[in-house]
Amino acid sequence: MIAVILGGSGSGKSELAEATAVAYGQGNLVYIATMQPFDDESHRKIERHRVMRKDKNFETIECYTGLDNVILQENTTVLLECMSNLTANEMFSSQGAGSNAMDAVRRGVENLMEQADNLVIVTNNVFEDGTEYDAATKEYMQLLGDANRWICTIADMVIESVHGIPVEAGQEAVL
């Protein structure tokens, strides 16, 4: 089972994704953390997520780029958080794939799909603030939009979190 949970900032998407992974996960639960901590604020964010996951028995794997190298045990349900960080890391980080970011994201997620019993993917809706960004940022948004559409064509369910309320995103995604 592949589930995509999307939402804005503070939308409760992580909590919903954790609950989804726990509900489907019969064996091992693995949390793949893609947020590269670079300041106090990101450390606080990571800590908040750690506290939220504390009693849910996730093993945490920190992996900022190159998810195609991740090796999972059998009977594993994976929660991947999140596409927006992964895409940014592949595009902008020195370890990332740079101009091949989309390919790297795709291969990484496919690697998880091949090994995991269930895969829950968190992604971010960053597309609705009406701001005209610079070229690099627009390129990032385009890539994340493409990546989101791609996983939604494969996913068995796509749920949008609106203030923590799960809203079904509707019918088949079009690539």
Place this chain on the structure above:
Amino acid sequence: MKLITGGAYQGKLAYALAETGLSAEHAADGGTCTKEEMFHSPVVDHFHLFIKRMLQEGMSPEDLAALAGDLMRDNPDAVIITDELGCGLVPVDAFDRSYREVTGRICCLLAREAEEVHRVICGIGTVIKHG
């Protein structure tokens, strides 16, 4: 309590008034009203702007969450209208980041307790949580 959410300029207030049969003078404006007005008004519009003002005055996110709890307890039949703020890129400004995040978290609290949650786009409301 009923929560009405959606993007800016989607007709949320008009939708709320049509739903409740109330008129605009029954609505407190979170951008300008006092806490007392908010606690006694049947409709609270721009709740996100109330959160913004309180954060600007130095209120902590925890105290704001407690205040949201008090509001639901003391004004249990209120219709609360908020903008959905989270669906953009991470703001560059630290206050904007915090405001966006705190508003999201508090709206999650409200949505959890609300009898109904409506989401409005282009004036069209969808009930995403039923009573």
